[in-house]
Amino acid sequence: AVTTIAVIPGDGIGPEVIEPALDVLDALGLGTRTDILDHVNADTYLRTGEALTGSDLDRIRSSEAALLGAVGDPRLGDTSYVRGVLTTLRLELDLYVNYRPARLWHDRLSPLRDPARRAIDCVIVRENTEGLYSGIGGGARTGTPEEIAVDVDLSTRHGVSRVLEFAFSAARRSVCLVDKANAVRNGGQLWQRCWGEAVARHPHIATSHLYVDTAALRLATDPTGFDVIVTNNSYGDILSDLTAALAGGLGVAASANLNPVTGRALFEPVHGSAPDIAGSGTANPFGAILSVALLAEHLGRNEEADAVRRAVAAAVAAGRVTPDLGGPLGTKEVGAAVLAELRRP
Numbered sequence: 641a642v643t644t645i646a647v648i649p650g651d652g653i654g655p656e657v658i659e660p661a662l663d664v665l666d667a668l669g670l671g672t673r674t675d676i677l678d679h680v681n682a683d684t685y686l687r688t689g690e691a692l693t694g695s696d697l698d699r700i701r702s703s704e705a706a707l708l709g710a711v712g713d714p715r716l717g718d719t720s721y722v723r724g725v726l727t728t729l730r731l732e733l734d735l736y737v738n739y740r741p742a743r744l745w746h747d748r749l750s751p752l753r754d755p756a757r758r759a760i761d762c763v764i765v766r767e768n769t770e771g772l773y774s775g776i777g778g779g780a781r782t783g784t785p786e787e788i789a790v791d792v793d794l795s796t797r798h799g800v801s802r803v804l805e806f807a808f809s810a811a812r813r814s815v816c817l818v819d820k821a822n823a824v825r826n827g828g829q830l831w832q833r834c835w836g837e838a839v840a841r842h843p844h845i846a847t848s849h850l851y852v853d854t855a856a857l858r859l860a861t862d863p864t865g866f867d868v869i870v871t872n873n874s875y876g877d878i879l880s881d882l883t884a885a886l887a888g889g890l891g892v893a894a895s896a897n898l899n900p901v902t903g904r905a906l907f908e909p910v911h912g913s914a915p916d917i918a919g920s921g922t923a924n925p926f927g928a929i930l931s932v933a934l935l936a937e938h939l940g941r942n943e944e945a946d947a948v949r950r951a952v953a954a955a956v957a958a959g960r961v962t963p964d965l966g967g968p969l970g971t972k973e974v975g976a977a978v979l980a981e982l983r984r985p
């Protein structure tokens with residue numbers, strides 16, 4: 641059977657980076673076909689009030705995997721539209737793992753002063769369906785001096801155990817749990833109990849535990865010791881921007897949203913629609929291209945995934961990069977450079 645990939649280019653630089661990413665996917669010869677949902681964007685939302693329809697979801701559900709550029713538009717509030725698309729996808733497809741690798745492609749891209757501490761090669765495994773982003777909460781006495789607002793930081797045994805289990809399955813060397821169990825007590829204790837059980841199930845994998853503030857400090861000074869970092873939705877959101885910065889910036893960060901049980905998967909660069917540079921042709925396509933590498937890996941094509949990563953590393957080493965990485969090239973030229981590296985015998 642043909643493998644179908646649903647593609648949502650989205651808004652702003654989304655379609656600009658998806659184009660070279662699809663060229664790379666094509667060049668890999670994986671035998672995939674694409675189902676392009678190019679109407680899922682801010683224009684459609686402004687016209688119809690609906691970002692992602694039931695029939696869009698059906699098309700995504702009947703695909704093997706999905707690839708998303710970015711959504712977001714300055715004309716729209718982020719909570720209704722962006723949350724409407726991203727959260728709907730994550731919750732409807734129950735994509736409970738957000739997998740965010742950070743690897744330094746070239747020494748030059750590191751912001752760290754000490755060369756011995758630059759070689760970051762870790763993965764943030766972020767819980768993607770619960771926590772502070774559960775959407776549960778409310779407000780009272782809105783707009784008055786007595787106004788209050790509550791957002792529930794949701795943890796369930798089911799949600800926590802399954803993401804911890806995935807973290808162990810993704811470990812090459814070690815797993816580090818990051819939480820704030822000393823201050824956020826109830827959820828913290830639930831995570832700690834599930835962690836104890838997961839550690840016992842995997843006696844041969846090295847483990848450690850850090851509070852989130854310490855983890856941020858440790859990452860910012862010496863990220864070299866980390867392999868898999870598993871954490872909740874909000875800490876994972878923030879720490880993965882930090883690890884992205886340590887690996888060369890938002891422009892190179894790729895991610896996968898996964899349900900390892902059902903096999904559903906959505907791949908996307910970590911960045912947003914970048915309205916400040918959209919249309920200038922200078923968006924860095926590496927995040928989207930490296931998301932295609934993660935997609936190839938998901939399809940069991942590890943060799944092709946490695947070939948994409950080697951091509952990106954070679955383009956970076958040759959200085960064939962966009963302005964955010966200090967280079968002179970545009971999106972299309974960088975895409976062409978990666979394709980040329982891929983085709984090199």
Ligand code: NAI
Nearest residue numbers: 710711712713718722890891911912913914917923924964
């Ligand atoms: P952003 O990631 O779009 O941009 C942040 C900064 O990084 C900007 O200065 C931008 O120019 C730069 N940047 C981002 N990607 C780049 C790339 N590939 N190459 C070069 N420079 C790049 O985040 P921002 O500005 O906070 O959000 C813009 C819109 O995107 C908002 O509507 C937001 O809600 C949405 N958004 C969507 C996401 C998604 O679709 N998964 C994720 C994050 C934000």
Ligand code: MG
Nearest residue numbers: 877878881910
């Ligand atoms: Mg974020």
